[in-house]
Amino acid sequence: MSNATLASITDLVRETATTDNAEVLQWVTEVAELTQPDSILWCDGSQDEWNRITSEMVEAGSLIPLDKNLRPGSFLARSHPADVARVEDRTFICSEDEADAGPTNNWVAPAAMRAELMPLFEGSMRGRTMYVVPFSMGPVGGAITQLGIEITDSPYAVLNMRIMTRMGQQALDGITPGSEWVRTVHSVGAPLVDGAEDSAWPCNDTKYITHFPDTLEVWSYGSGYGGNALLSKKCFALRIASVMGKNEGWLAEHMLLLKLTNTETGKDYHLSAAFPSACGKTNLAMLQPTIPGWKVETIGDDIAWLRPGKDGRLYAINPEAGFFGVAPGTGESTNPVAMETLWGNTIFTNVALTDTGDVWWEGMTDTVPEHLIDWQGNDWTPESGRPAAHPNSRFTVPIQQTPSLARDWYEQDGVPLDAILFGGRRATNVPLVAQSRSWNHGVFVGATISSEKTAAQEGTVGELRRDPFAMLPFCGYNMADYWGHWLEMGEQLGENAPKMFQVNWFRKDEDGKFMWPGFGDNSRVIDWVIRRVEGEHTGVETAVGTIPAPGELNLTGIEEVEKDLDKIFAIDPASWLAEADLTEEYFAQFGDRLPQALTAELDALRERLGK
Ligand code: GTP
Ligand code: SPV
Ligand code: MN
Numbered sequence: 001m002s003n004a005t006l007a008s009i010t011d012l013v014r015e016t017a018t019t020d021n022a023e024v025l026q027w028v029t030e031v032a033e034l035t036q037p038d039s040i041l042w043c044d045g046s047q048d049e050w051n052r053i054t055s056e057m058v059e060a061g062s063l064i065p066l067d068k069n070l071r072p073g074s075f076l077a078r079s080h081p082a083d084v085a086r087v088e089d090r091t092f093i094c095s096e097d098e099a100d101a102g103p104t105n106n107w108v109a110p111a112a113m114r115a116e117l118m119p120l121f122e123g124s125m126r127g128r129t130m131y132v133v134p135f136s137m138g139p140v141g142g143a144i145t146q147l148g149i150e151i152t153d154s155p156y157a158v159l160n161m162r163i164m165t166r167m168g169q170q171a172l173d174g175i176t177p178g179s180e181w182v183r184t185v186h187s188v189g190a191p192l193v194d195g196a197e198d199s200a201w202p203c204n205d206t207k208y209i210t211h212f213p214d215t216l217e218v219w220s221y222g223s224g225y226g227g228n229a230l231l232s233k234k235c236f237a238l239r240i241a242s243v244m245g246k247n248e249g250w251l252a253e254h255m256l257l258l259k260l261t262n263t264e265t266g267k268d269y270h271l272s273a274a275f276p277s278a279c280g281k282t283n284l285a286m287l288q289p290t291i292p293g294w295k296v297e298t299i300g301d302d303i304a305w306l307r308p309g310k311d312g313r314l315y316a317i318n319p320e321a322g323f324f325g326v327a328p329g330t331g332e333s334t335n336p337v338a339m340e341t342l343w344g345n346t347i348f349t350n351v352a353l354t355d356t357g358d359v360w361w362e363g364m365t366d367t368v369p370e371h372l373i374d375w376q377g378n379d380w381t382p383e384s385g386r387p388a389a390h391p392n393s394r395f396t397v398p399i400q401q402t403p404s405l406a407r408d409w410y411e412q413d414g415v416p417l418d419a420i421l422f423g424g425r426r427a428t429n430v431p432l433v434a435q436s437r438s439w440n441h442g443v444f445v446g447a448t449i450s451s452e453k454t455a456a457q458e459g460t461v462g463e464l465r466r467d468p469f470a471m472l473p474f475c476g477y478n479m480a481d482y483w484g485h486w487l488e489m490g491e492q493l494g495e496n497a498p499k500m501f502q503v504n505w506f507r508k509d510e511d512g513k514f515m516w517p518g519f520g521d522n523s524r525v526i527d528w529v530i531r532r533v534e535g536e537h538t539g540v541e542t543a544v545g546t547i548p549a550p551g552e553l554n555l556t557g558i559e560e561v562e563k564d565l566d567k568i569f570a571i572d573p574a575s576w577l578a579e580a581d582l583t584e585e586y587f588a589q590f591g592d593r594l595p596q597a598l599t600a601e602l603d604a605l606r607e608r609l610g611k
Contacts, residue, residue, distance in 0.1 A: 009033050018042040019172050024149065028132055031151050031185055036123045037130035043158060045168020053155050062156065062200045063347075067357030072344035076359060077156055079225055079350055080201045081376055085392045086227040086234065086277075088457050088473050091209040093239065095477065100213075102478030103589045110212055117208060120189060120221050125153040127192025133158055134172035135165035135232055137241075137305075137319035143413040144250065144307045144317045146241065147174050148182035150231045154202075157186060157229045159347060163322035163396045165232045182240055184218040184231035211235060213243040213476050226324055226349075226394060237303045237319050239476035246477060246485050250307035254470040256285040257300035257318050259406040259415065260530060263293055269530055270408070272304050272316055273421035273503075274446065274470040277456030278392070280423070280505060280518075282325040286337035286404055289523035291554050296523065297406035298337070298399075299415065301325065306417065312496045314489070315414035320399070326456070327351050327393040329363040334519050337404045339364075347396040350375040352388035361389030391455035417498040418533050423505070424451030424467060429579065430504040431569045432516055432553075433525045434545030435532055439490035441545070442500025444601035447483050448583050452506075466586055480590035487597050499533050502545060507568055515564045524554050542571050543608035573609045580606050
């Protein structure tokens, strides 16, 4: 680029900037010089700004406004058919030392990755607007809160970031000279040169989702989708934040967060749960109990940050401000709270469009519409023989629209945790619920979770894979070190540590049918969990943990489940011993970084299984 153009880009940044923080200005200037946008917009997070961006996108054909009476303030976006999920094989952790990324991450040295990326980013925003999106993860000023900026050329990403984070001027003002903040850069990788026409969903066949934990940076290229493009989410709040947490003594987790109140005693509890992608976090976070005695309120559905508080307990926040939830399977009968939340102000991505200008997806209603426009924009009827909505289609909606939102979401410094759940999608072997014997046993359970793959990541749905702590795609450093960090946290918390449980809503019978009704009825499991925390239930010890004693699990109203209960809780020593062998193989890849405590837990498990 000529010096004249460089000078004009510097001017453009200075003229448009809404901060005088020199560090921020310098970084934005560097990125602008590299990517060469036509214009720059510093986002203030206002309603005006939202209105302007949505109007422009509707005009350009990249957003479809929904009927104002049916779904006010809401829009449908259709992605490129090949840009529909996170791309785990294009996701990289670029730590200086390969061993720090660990065997479960793709690694490239930072300098090598920069050399690969910079030519791609060079001029990648030509013909486009570069948006500077400041955001806060957690309440500005909170004890667990962190700040960041996303630079992006995707207005779709900007709109989603406004819903998903506390985005705008307040966050930018919070970034003071010398303070810690995370720098994230995103480009769809589709420059508009020589008057080229834009497409409705620009993206590039070449994709890179790269993380530089040593310098707290994310560089994402080529995708407009969810976790690839909303860099506050998986890239920052999990991959980068997990490293920050390791260094600073806290935890960044793929967990929902909820509040339970015992309506008889008035006592409240807080619980978090780690389930892999598309395995029920949003649903559990919005749980409507089917048994009396409990009020459940939502704090978060995807990410929780955990940090010991002054009183020695473990405190948690939901750093996000919205839900990016799976649409299919969300309906009146499964998740009425979500359905109510989605009344308006929602961006839908890759769902179907009805003839009345509303949205539809599989499982939304019992009756299937006779005609729809499917997620790719084609006519659809029930005879079409393909889903109308993409299996990983999503809604983006402000958390404050949730009727079940707990006041605790606003708590500056988070809420104290009483219990932590680990789960996955397991058709066999794993019982409905089992309490871990100790913190270390709980860490072992979390570390060895496997789950059937879902549509949330590219690849084969249904295949069983290890997904420790539901963090396999999200841990920004060596997984064995991460387990070590959890073990240390337990030592620090001691008696104050939350209790740990393994759950599985997905066990199937011989005919492939789910044996446990799930959804609202999961309140029965939560009821048992809290009564264990309170020491009200004695439970029965098994080789894999404590399960409910006969009569402890409240089945009033679903007595038909009684006949399957033995199968729902069956623990077959032979299959568990076979899994223990697989665990040993799995652990082996971590070499001497594997914490000794986990080997000890594996030995103890085999012992209890009667080897
Ligand atoms: P991510 O946003 O990808 O992290 O997913 P998530 O963990 O929030 O998953 P979500 O709650 O959106 O659920 C994903 C799918 O699991 C949906 O199709 C739900 O209908 C289904 N599901 C959730 N809870 C249950 C349950 O208790 N039983 C059964 N059988 N299915 C469930
Ligand atoms: C997940 O896949 O776990 C999600 C969706 O929550 S994404 O934001 O794409 O990561
Ligand atoms: Mn998730």
